[in-house]
Amino acid sequence: MRRKLLAMDLDGTAVCDDYSMGKLSREAIARARALGHIIAFVSGRRDIDMLTMGEEQWGVDYHILNTGGKILRCHDKNILYNKLITPEVCKSLITYCLNQGLQLQICSGLTWQVTCMTEETMEYAKDVGVIPEIIGSLNETDWQNGLEGFMATRDWDGVAEYIDAFLPQVYYVNSEPGCIDIMAAGISKWEGIQILAEHLGIRHEDIITAGNYYNDIDMLQHAAVGIAVANSLEPVKAEADYITENDNNHDAVAEIISKMLDHKFDIPLS
Incomplete structure (x- = not known):
């Protein structure tokens, strides 16, 4: 099995409008992780913003915060990367x-x-x-x-x-x-994802990204598979390889992971 990295935007993508995550999405994330896949939240949020999720924030493997400027490993809260403004x-x-x-x-x-x-x-x-x-x-x-x-x-x-x-x-x-x-300058969501993928030894062909807003376009364009959730802005959908049927309030994450585990997003190795 090829281990995949699924990097998902948070607000408007992985979480509902009230900052919670649907039960089906939480279960899907746990299932993917149990099979060895890596799940990351990639967001413009800072550490303080993650508090709106409570303990649900730790249900993934990594946080890529500050629009790619900071990478945090969830199980031990270890900071792997942090680019500061001078x-x-x-x-x-x-x-x-x-x-x-x-x-x-x-x-x-x-x-x-x-x-x-x-x-x-x-x-x-x-x-x-x-x-x-x-x-x-x-x-x-x-x-x-x-x-x-x-x-x-x-x-x-x-x-x-x-x-x-x-x-x-x-x-x-x-x-x-x-x-x-x-x-x-020089950081972006996609840059943070690349740094994490290199750290984990995950190939480009096995990187999947999901988002909904303008600041997600770059990572959708550059990933092997870029996914826009149903509630995404039209310019974001235009750059996506797949658009979900469900929106962020109706377990779009569960839909994405189900298709990932069914090998719908597999890309041949170059």
Whole structure:
């Protein structure tokens, strides 16, 4: 049996809109893992965002977080890879947002800080179960050794303009409407998947990806098999090799794994 790596986006793909995972999907993941396949969540989420899933987050083998910038092995919580934004860039971006009154969310490990609070952020904090710390100066955050990433929501366009003009060392992607994730340049979901596959000795022909949004297109294009769930945006579906019948609220993951185990996604070795 050829061991496969199934790397699935989370929000809008592997989990329901309420952040839970359907029973059939959980059972399918357990069945695939028992047969020796590797299951990974690949997401723009940070560690703090994973708290919305509770213990369900640990039902897979790996987390590829920060849009590919961090790889975590679930069974022992060991970090295999973590590309940080340099201290100089962190200092510049945080200082600018503080001076301009722009909301910037600072995310590194389980640290979550904001330059100012918004109603939307507070509502999300209730889902996470953690209230972010509001900072008023650069000295209140630990930027000196670099940080994993940032996020911008309410003021994302102003933050993006500054990055475009002055910070080529980082880039941003739209992870959902009205939200950008900010990472070190050179990382992506597909880059993180490749790093994990190489670490595990899994060939390209055995990499399957699944997603639903713009920031998933790259990994769907480059994987041996790229899958769009039924609720995906049309540009995402256009790049997929397979589109599920079920959406994220109706166990699309179970459908994907069933077909994978039935060898529907097998690719001949080159």
